[in-house]
Amino acid sequence: MKFNHFVCPFTYLLASITFIFFLAACASQSMPTGGLKDITPPKLISTYPNDQSTNFNGDMIILDFDEDITTQKLQEELQISPFIEGTYKSTVKRNRLTLKFDKPFAENTTYTFSFGKGVVDFNEKNVPKNIKLAFSTGDKIDSLLITGTVSSLMRGNKLENAMVGLYAYNDSEADSFDIDNRRPLYFSLTDSMGRYAIENIKAGKYKVYALVEPKDKRDYIYNKNTELIGFYEEPLQIKSSYSGVDFKVIRYDILPFKLSGARQRAQYFEIKFNKNVADYTIEYQDEGKDADYDTLFYPVLQDEYINFYNRNMNTEDSISALMSFTDSIGNRIDTTLTVQFGTVRKPRESPFTFREDPPSNTPIIPTEGLNLRFLFSKPILTMQYDSIVIGFKGDSTGNRTTAADWKFNKNRTEISFIKSIELSTEKEKAFQLQIRSNTFVSVENDTLKDNKNLEYTQGKLSDYGVISGEVLGKYDNFIIEVIDAKGNVEQTLQNIRKYRFENLLPGKKTIRVLVDTNANGKWDNGDFKERTIPEPVLTLTRELELKANWELEDINIDLGY
Structure with a gap:
């Protein structure tokens, strides 16, 4: 057989190129498409220091997982109890999380680290459950525990992300370390069911609080009127672990009542306060002018403002007046002010509605x-x-x-x-x-x-519904309320055990009972400054669906014995 010597070299060249591409394809690997989604969260395989270890004197915490991880909102999610002095820096290298602290831990103290949702796997962001680490800088681990729930006093619903904190109590310095001036010694945040657990507590006497703050503005200190708080009237002596340490939180008016300013703004004279005004009185002082100031000036209350309107907008005028202002808790400001109107260059646009x-x-x-x-x-x-x-x-x-x-x-x-x-x-x-x-x-x-x-x-009567039932238990003085789906009070009755609410609009309802323990004819919400708790409130745990021309019977509430 004769070979074609011209074709053979070309054939060898083609085969070589094909072989090189085959090797390149083998060397280039990629993630396979399809397949099952990874739903397994990372597993914690080791820590430094070891969980429950004692006599730790390092400045670094290390957690190793069984797969690559990353962090998400670690500063928000990681709870370190007690609070640490200083700050920490977190770094992630493949499956290892390292926390480096700039100040040493306190001596003879048990620390608990709860990571929440701050650690996730790298690819699918699966969250491991209950990643916690506890260690002591002394020779023993404090092991006491308290658990409970946090709920709204007026609505009854359990609250997520509420803080429950313990403050060391010293009889000689009872007000020195408190929720309105510093962070708690121990704390925990509630879960989606309103439950909390504070672990590794040292035996002692503590003031205990629950605090609800906006998550993005949390500072663990009770310092705003918008925050909700619950507390016990007496300190809690913790000698053993407790369960059922529950809180019902409510909003208090804690700001001192202050006058912020008084001046003309455009065509108005404005008196401003640091919070809402509940009521006011004004007595004009006649300075010899022949004018009826009750009709010349029109004061209008709008939240934290008293705005005066001048009937003759382009007329300059002024008058002094004795004024008294009251806030929602009875704080009062008495003062003499001069309401003065000058030239208005550019009136403020204010539609009449x-x-x-x-x-x-x-x-x-x-x-x-x-x-x-x-x-x-x-x-x-x-x-x-x-x-x-x-x-x-x-x-x-x-x-x-x-x-x-x-x-x-x-x-x-x-x-x-x-x-x-x-x-x-x-x-x-x-x-x-x-x-x-x-x-x-x-x-x-x-x-x-x-x-x-x-x-x-x-x-028409047929367009409305009825709810009836009985209030049971030891209290004889109470207020029963029907609450609609928006949280508004629709109807009330007082001191009627076998109640009947008629002519209710159809929709979702609940029943709330405000207990009047001191029999003064009203419900008292307590006083944070005096540490007196509110009178009891019981809310029906289930929501009622009321239909037109329908009666819901035997809706009973037990106030206890």
């Missing part, structure tokens, strides 16, 4: 009359009473109202319709109010742009 309460087309609860109010964004200077025509739908004529049919509040931002009207349950016979656009003129001389036509009917 109006709303009715209840809203038009809202059926009025059976057995109740029409309690209609109009609420305005500015004080009303004048009202044309005869510009409102009342009557019933289908009537050919109506009647004009008079001043006797209406009543203003003290700062003329609200007016009530006080004429008695008998409503019909039929929409075709609805009670109507026709209001012209120029009926109301504000203190700034603006008026409503559009006419309004309001309609009201009486609700």
Whole structure:
């Protein structure tokens, strides 16, 4: 056989190139596609120091896992109890997490590290459960434990991410180390079920608190009116482990009441406080001027402000007045201030708005009359009473109202319709109010742009429901409340053991009982400064679904014996 010597070298070259590509393909490896998703969290295989070890004097903590890991929000998730002095730096190298501390641990102290969701696997972010480490810088591990739950006093629901803290109690320095001036000695955060556990506690006497703060603004110190807190009236002597150390938290008004400033802002004179004002009184001092200052100036309360409106906006004027202001817990400020209006270069835009309460087309609860109010964004200077025509739908004529049919509040931002009207349950016979656009003129001389036509009917009994039951237990003085899905109190009864709530709107409800232990006719929420706890509150643990024309019976609440 004759070989073609020209073709053979080319064949060898082609074979060599193919072989090289084959080797390259073998050397290049990639993750296989498809397959089962990794759902197994990392497993902790060793720690430095060892869990439950004693006499530790290092400045570094090391955790090794069985797979590569990473951290997520470690500064938020990692709980170190007791609190450490200084800070730490965390580093991750494949399957190892290292924490390096810039200050030494305290002597003869047991530390607990709870990592929460701060450590996850590298690929799928699976979270290992209950990664904890405990060690002591002394010759023994403190082993006492307290557990319990944190819930809302007024709603009854369990709260997640609430802090429960222990503060060492010293009779001679009872107020030196407390929740309103420093972090706790030991602490724990609640889980999604409102449960907490504080471990490795040293035997001793402690003040115990529960605190609810915004997670992104947590500082472990009770210093804001918006925070919820619960506490025990007496310190807790911890000699053995305890369970059932439960807390019900509530909001207190802890800020001192202060006047922040008083000055003209645009066309208004503004008095500002550091928190909401509950009530006020003003007595003008006549300095010889022939003026009626009760109508010349219109003070309006708006949360933490008292705003004065000048009826004659372009007129400079001033008057001194004795003023008294009260906050929600009875703190009072008495002062003399001069309300002064000067030239207004650029008035602040402030639209004039109006709303009715209840809203038009809202059926009025059976057995109740029409309690209609109009609420305005500015004080009303004048009202044309005869510009409102009342009557019933289908009537050919109506009647004009008079001043006797209406009543203003003290700062003329609200007016009530006080004429008695008998409503019909039929929409075709609805009670109507026709209001012209120029009926109301504000203190700034603006008026409503559009006419309004309001309609009201009486609700039918078949559109409402009933809840009935009994209050059991040792207390004779209490307030029963029906709470709607938005947390609003819909109806109340007092000191009636066999209760019956009628004419309730359909929807989700619950029943709450406020216990009046001191029999003063009201519920008292305690005092944080005096460390007196609130009177008891019991909320029905289950939600009720009330339907129209339906009665839920035997909804009983036991107040205990």
